[in-house]
Each structure stands twice: as C-alpha cells, then as structure tokens.
Amino acid sequence: MGIKFNFRYPGSPSGLYALKNVSFTIAPSSMVVIVGQNGSGKSSLANLLTGLTKPFSGDILIDGIKSSFFRREDLTRTIASLTQDHRILPLTVAENISLGDLDHVHSMGRVWEAAELGGASGFISKFPDKLDHSLAVLRTQFTNGDLSEGPLADFAEEFMRYTDISGGERQRLAASRTFMRLLSPRTKLVVVDEPSAAIDPIGEHELFERLRERRRDRTMVFISHRFGHLTKYADQILCMKDGQLVEAGTHAELMALEGEYRRLYDVQAKAFTDDIPPTSDDS
C-alpha cells in the first residue's frame, strides 16, 4: 500500500491541513504502529486508510493501483476496523457481533469464538439468555436531546430499561464484531484506533495480543498511546507530529534517532517505572 497525500477536514480554513505531505509505504502482511501526541493526526490517518475519509490531494495506492479505481464496497469487505466510535444497535448480542460478517450471521459457534476473542464472553455468560440477550442503545446514541419529557417519554423509558452494558462492555462487544470480521479469510487490512478510552490497560494489552496472534497474512495498523508493548513487534512505526510524518522505522531505528519517538517512549517508560513501588532491594 503506497500513501502520499494532504488532508484537511471539510470546513477547516484553507491551508489548515490535518495531514501535510504524508507519504509512506506499508508492505503487505506487515504490522504498523502509528504513534504521536494528541492531535498529531493519527486518527485522521486511520480514517484515510479505512476509506472513511478521502485525501484532499494525493492518492492511496493498493498494489500500485489508485484506491479510487476499486469499488468502495469491495474494499470495505477486506477491512476490519476497531475505533472508539462504535455503535451498538438495539439487536441481540449475537446480531451485534455478527454485523462484522453478515455471511455468518447464523454461525453461533463463530459468533461465540468472536465474543471470546473480543473479551466479551465473560459478561455475555451472565445474561440468562446469553447471545440471545437483547440490547438497546443509550439515549445519547440516537439523540442529543432529553427524552424524559414530551411525546417520546414513555418510549424512552421502555427503551432505556434494556440498556444494560457498560462503556467497557460496549467496547468489548465492538472488539468481538471486529474479530468476527477478522475470522473471515476476506479480511486483508485491520486498523485498530485507540480502543483504550473504555478499556483498562490490561484489557487493551490482551486485546492487542489476541489481534496480533491472528494476524496471519493480514496487514495490521495499530494506534495507541500505550504503545510500548506493541512497537517492539512492529515492522514499521510511523511517528506523527503536527500533522506530519516526522519519523518512520523500527523501534531500534527510531530509538537510535533520539527524536520524537524516543521522547514519547521515554515519557511512557518513566511513567511505568514511577508507578512501581520500591522494593526492599531498592532501599
């Protein structure tokens, strides 16, 4: 995959690019980790890779062919993504997971495997009707308004009764949906954008490990602020700063550069060692 583009969000002042002259190549079946501070452009880059947004100028080349030459739905079928912006629909747990691969909606064995891989099987097991349990969406997911008064009040009260999973559980369900897609041999690119907002560090680490173990010949792109455990496996690290790709290479190469990546890594490592209470040997 070859990438060379500029990107600006619709409505942003002309000249204000979220991504500026970003250019890199992702080798097939490789593992890529994108790092950078808040607002450096990681998610914008991920959205371009998954086709959610289009470059303002420049191209994404897939096997040397411009991505715009492919049918959008054909490309979408080959991509599994996991972001913070996931939707849980008012369907059963099984249906919410199988949305990841509509060809296997009725394959309960596969749905359960995806639930286990996504870390959702624990809380699903607690439902009396397990995978058949019906879920509803949070009010804020379908309206920004307050439904406690007005013509929809009764409906809202009834609807809210079924909202029985937490933010972290929703994230695990979304991860299960991604695994459902990943279990399909059609999936060639997996993009995981910072699922950590609702998942604790151990949950995120385990999730990344399970994704990595199922990489096979897929290209995987990870974005995480807690990247220390990921970058050592990466074939390529892309380090973003202010919308630009400032460094690209392996962990060893970027550490040796002593630049932005090293700075981010050292801050993270320091936070980790600062968290460890001193042992009797240290005193």
Ligand SMILES: Nc1ncnc2c1ncn2[C@@H]1O[C@H](COP(=O)(O)OP(=O)(O)OP(=O)(O)O)[C@@H](O)[C@H]1O
């Ligand atoms: N929908 C949007 N409309 C306009 N500008 C946006 C939009 N989303 C992001 N931006 C801007 O684009 C730039 C890059 O944002 P992006 O979300 O890609 O960064 P990020 O590295 O993923 O940040 P974070 O680590 O905080 O998630 C920022 O300046 C941000 O304010």
